[in-house]
Amino acid sequence: MNSPDQANELTRQSLTLDQPDDWHLHLRDGDALATTVPHTAAQFARAIVMPNLKPPVTSLQAASEYRDRILSARPSGSEFDPLMTLYLTDSLAPNEVETAFNSGIVQAVKYYPAGATTNSDSGVSHMSAVMPVLERMAKIGMPLLIHGEVTDHEIDIFDREKVFIETLLEPLCRELPTLRVVLEHITTRYAVEFVNAAPANVAATITVHHLLFNRNHLLAGAVRPHYYCLPILKRSSHQEALIAAATSGNPKFFLGTDSAPHARHAKESDCGCAGIYTAASAIELYAEVFEDAGALDKLEGFASHYGPDFYGLPRNTNKITLEKKSWQMPSSFTLAQDELIPLRAGESIAWRLAK
Numbered sequence: 295m296n297s298p299d300q301a302n303e304l305t306r307q308s309l310t311l312d313q314p315d316d317w318h319l320h321l322r323d324g325d326a327l328a329t330t331v332p333h334t335a336a337q338f339a340r341a342i343v344m345p346n347l348k349p350p351v352t353s354l355q356a357a358s359e360y361r362d363r364i365l366s367a368r369p370s371g372s373e374f375d376p377l378m379t380l381y382l383t384d385s386l387a388p389n390e391v392e393t394a395f396n397s398g399i400v401q402a403v404k405y406y407p408a409g410a411t412t413n414s415d416s417g418v419s420h421m422s423a424v425m426p427v428l429e430r431m432a433k434i435g436m437p438l439l440i441h442g443e444v445t446d447h448e449i450d451i452f453d454r455e456k457v458f459i460e461t462l463l464e465p466l467c468r469e470l471p472t473l474r475v476v477l478e479h480i481t482t483r484y485a486v487e488f489v490n491a492a493p494a495n496v497a498a499t500i501t502v503h504h505l506l507f508n509r510n511h512l513l514a515g516a517v518r519p520h521y522y523c524l525p526i527l528k529r530s531s532h533q534e535a536l537i538a539a540a541t542s543g544n545p546k547f548f549l550g551t552d553s554a555p556h557a558r559h560a561k562e563s564d565c566g567c568a569g570i571y572t573a574a575s576a577i578e579l580y581a582e583v584f585e586d587a588g589a590l591d592k593l594e595g596f597a598s599h600y601g602p603d604f605y606g607l608p609r610n611t612n613k614i615t616l617e618k619k620s621w622q623m624p625s626s627f628t629l630a631q632d633e634l635i636p637l638r639a640g641e642s643i644a645w646r647l648a649k
């Protein structure tokens with residue numbers, strides 16, 4: 295007899311999981327899709343696709359056309375399902391948001407404070423400007439996905455998430471207590487504590503790079519631009535809090551890679567872009583983190599169950615298998631006309647996705 299436990303049997307050599315989804319992903323557009331879509335589609339059944347294109351995705355029509363371009367870039371036979379988002383601007387209309395949500399194509403709205411990160415110039419200037427949209431979202435049960443950093447120049451870059459939580463997010467959650475919120479790519483102990491203390495309609499995604507690294511990897515001995523992302527890597531005590539949260543089995547914390555491709559020349563620059571590309575090995579790297587933490591049995595909940603549960607979508611029924619067989623990440627990929635340097639470029643990765 296095969297019990298569910300036996301089906302998900304854990305050994306250190308092989309691990310079978312319900313197929314995971316990526317709840318925070320940047321695919322970009324145009325020729326870049328030929329690289330990004332196959333990488334993600336090889337591991338994840340679905341992904342929440344971020345809307346920070348140029349220009350940003352601010353209507354159902356734009357989201358639907360973008361979705362079609364993504365579908366066209368899928369490898370043949372792939373059933374990868376891109377879940378679309380709208381970019382919240384000061385002028386996004388509540389009716390557009392509701393129509394988009396009801397279409398089934400758009401799952402959520404993304405909140406970028408203006409100027410916080412890559413392609414965020416059209417983001418929200420003041421919370422008050424978007425309250426009518428947020429009130430409508432609370433009413434219809436549509437999730438708000440938040441890049442949680444203040445942008446004030448006088449606030450230290452390492453404190454921007456904490457100050458965002460204290461000055462904007464806590465008041466928002468008090469004012470709209472039923473609003474479904476995902477605090478994206480959390481990086482601090484403060485974010486973990488905030489989400490733990492909040493009701494069940496507040497959750498968070500955690501990237502694999504914030505689980506693997508701290509600011510020493512970015513800055514000690516040399517500046518390493520391929521470790522530069524936003525929110526920026528924090529000190530190791532925060533990294534430890536994130537590992538504890540991800541491996542806790544608490545359904546408020548789930549997988550979101552924030553894989554964010556930039557051309558090599560845009561990263562290795564005197565004004566380098568923020569973003570780390572992990573899509574080509576994400577689930578394998580998460581497996582390394584969970585194994586190191588002695589928590590491989592918690593990976594499936596984090597990677598495959600808690601995300602769909604939060605979004606009110608069905609869990610995937612097909613499986614993936616990870617094998618403990620090391621392989622080497624290519625030193626680069628092509629990204630449109632440019633070169634893309636993935637995380638772990640040219641280095642070995644302990645787990646391998648079985649084909």
Ligand code: NCD
Pocket residue numbers: 320346411412413441522523524525552554555568569570
């Ligand atoms: C992301 C990107 O490049 O689009 N960059 C990043 O450092 N995380 C934007 C974002 O998610 O903030």
Ligand code: ZN
Pocket residue numbers: 411441478479524525
């Ligand atoms: Zn972000």
Ligand code: ZN
Pocket residue numbers: 318319320344552554
């Ligand atoms: Zn992102």
